[in-house]
Amino acid sequence: MPASVALDxxxxxxxxxxxxxxxxxDLLVQLGSNGYVRLRNxxxxxxxxxxxxxxxxxxxDLPLEEKVKTLNPPGPNPQRGWSTLGAEKTSTLYGKLMGHDVPDDLKDAREHFDFGTPGDDLFPSRWPTSSTLPGFQPFLEDFFHRCEQVSLxxxxxxxxxxxxxxxTFRQQCMPNASEFRLNHYPAISAKDLNSDKVERIWPHFDLGVITLLFTDTVGGLEFQDRANPDKFVLVDPADKTEMVVNISETLQRWTAGALPAGLHRVTAPKAVGGEDDEDAVVxxxxxxxxxxxxxxxARxxxxxxxxAADAAAEEADGMTALEYQQKRLLTAY
Known part of the structure; x- marks a missing residue:
């Protein structure tokens, strides 16, 4: 895999x-070769x-009783609100797409909070009250719109x-039906994380067109090495403000596979002790x-x-983006 250089x-x-x-x-080369790219400025x-x-x-950090008030109801609809630790199963999201048998006991060591386009009446966002987290909703809605512009x-x-x-692509994203997520991966023993039952996120493709991602400095984000598909390579942004962008399933389908989605996961950082180190904590x-x-x-x-290049998307013909997302989300809950 060519080295990922952060583009300006x-x-x-x-x-x-x-x-x-x-x-x-350069953007096309990076995304086409690796499935992801790092961006600065x-x-x-x-x-x-x-x-x-x-x-x-x-x-x-809110008390459980406050987070529960925004609880996301599991199911096929776009996620809204708080999903508890392990509620989403990324192992099945990818495995069932590829036709693999996936054990039921594989867990994600992650909780997350999701919201949609501000003003979405069909699938309203589930926010904590302004008295619980004053300023939370307006800040995140502003951040959402800034990300929208970057994605366009x-x-x-x-x-x-x-x-x-x-x-060609941008008109398919109007009106905006994008989604925003805050992920939290609680501290966990390296032994548990290096077992074959738990991952922070299992290998998967994202739903949607592209994903814009910011990560902290803990590490663990890896993408499939397309030159060696059985291996993953660490993707370490230079700092929290550097953005990682990856291709998602819809763009792969729109381009008939010319731009394949980036398979990625989050696992234990390499600097943390292995599963035999009883005391190591990630x-x-x-x-x-x-x-x-x-x-x-949109289709x-x-x-x-x-x-003319398509030979593998017959199942999706006639399916809307919402129908496809609902179908895929049913495998993750």
Whole structure:
């Protein structure tokens, strides 16, 4: 796998026409080769990224009785509110997609809080009250819109690099049906995490078009090495403000596999002791994810410029993005 070099996204948003074109080409190469790319100077200020991590910690530090008030009801609909430790099973999300038999006792050592597009009446977000966490909702809704703009810039760059008609991808994401997630991975013994029953997140593809991810400095994020598919490589952002972007299932389908989704997981950082070290503890970890999704009525079959190359998306023909997401989420709960 080629080394992942952090690209300077400002070359696209404020650079010359030559710099924009070069950035778009590099973005396509990185995403096409690895399934992910690291971005700096993406337009979201470092103080806001730090602030988002701060709000995340404050939410997960709430008493149980407060978090339960925002509990996400398991099922096929887009996730809204707090999901308890291990509620989502990423092992089945990937395994059943690939037709594998997956044991029922594989667990995710993670809790998360999800919300959707501000003003979504079909699937309203479930927020803690303003008296419980004053300022939480307006901060995160503002952060959501900033991520929305970054995701549209990325899709715009891919359209240019692929020489597609203007807004080929972007128009499929209107109106916005994207989702935002705060992840918390509590501290856990290395022995448990290195067993064959528990992972922070099992290998999986994200649902949606692309994912924008911020992680803290604990580490453990890994992507499949496409040159050696049985292996994973560590992806370590330089700091919390550097963004990791990965291709998700819908973009793979839209491009008939020309841009494959990035298979990834979160496991024990390499610096932590192994399963034979009874005393080793993997510290808690936080991450922030914006899942850029297709509009709910958009189709998840190959788009017109890619249909001639398609040979594997017949099942999705006619299926909307919402229907596809609901089908996939049924495997995760």
């Amino acid at each position: 996204a400002s070359k696209f948003t404020s650079g010359s026409s030559e710099e924009r074109a070069a950035y778009a080409r 993406h337009g979201i200020p470092s103080e806001l990224v730090d602030g988002c991590f701060g709000w995340s910690k404050r939410f997960f 810039d990325i899709l715009h760059a891919l359209e240019l690099a692929l020489d597609l008609p203007p807004a 510290p808690e970890r936080y991450s922030i994810a914006y899942f850029c999704k297709a509009a709910r009525e 998840v079959s190959p788009l017109e410029p890619f249909r």
